[in-house]
Amino acid sequence: MPNIELISFKLCPFVQRSVITLLEKDIPFDITYIDLDDKPDWFLAISPTGKVPVLKINQDKILFESAVINEYLDEITSPSLHPDDPFTKAQHRAWIEFGSGLLMTSYRFMVATEQAKLDEHREQLINLLIKLEQEVSGKTFFNGKSFSLVDAALAPIFRWLEIMDRRLNTQLMLKAPGLIPWSNNMLRRPSVKNAVVDDFETLYIDRLRDSDALLRLNIQ
Ligand SMILES: N[C@@H](CCC(=O)N[C@@H](CS)C(=O)NCC(=O)O)C(=O)O
Incomplete structure (x- = not known):
């Protein structure tokens, strides 16, 4: 290794x-x-x-x-977290790319300093979450029962959403409730829990509080 x-x-x-x-x-x-x-x-x-x-x-x-x-x-390690079938693997790569866009949209929503921008990014974010919901509703993980690289790529978004909904009253997950079981499965997985420092939430909220982002006014 x-x-x-x-x-x-x-x-x-x-x-x-x-x-x-x-x-x-x-x-x-x-x-x-x-x-x-x-x-x-x-x-x-x-x-x-x-x-x-x-x-x-x-x-x-x-x-x-x-x-x-x-x-x-x-x-460099096995077993692989990517499917063997070339088409399914390509689909997984596409959803990982989709996840990168979702992260960037979430970020723009978080840092928006004007109400019009905040509303625009919120709407974009909800639309992307609904698209994802159509793909994963009813599954344990993205690929069904087993954790894959798509879950690794998307889990950080659900950490953000969970903190935003709980601390900033953003009510985003309610707009795509079919994502909640998948999100819960990822957030209680040890690899996902341990992917951040212990004081992640405090650091995140403090950075928001020190910024000009409108969402700082929602901090609870
Ligand atoms: N497409 C890149 C995005 C990475 C990215 O945006 N990282 C941010 C922090 S979350 C960064 O380093 N930003 C510093 C900068 O843009 O100057 C990836 O998937 O690795």
């Missing part, structure tokens, strides 16, 4: 995707946290996009982009 180091930011949902995969696949790893508001020079030197996650393999090889990192981690 190569030596694996994950470069992270404590609040980043894309990094969580890779931590979930590392934990699911029982891969030993070190994690290094950086401050994205003050990126270290060594990080800028190795990261082509300036974004986390970055995976360092045996100290010198670099991978970036969470979906790519996760496929690599999946391929």
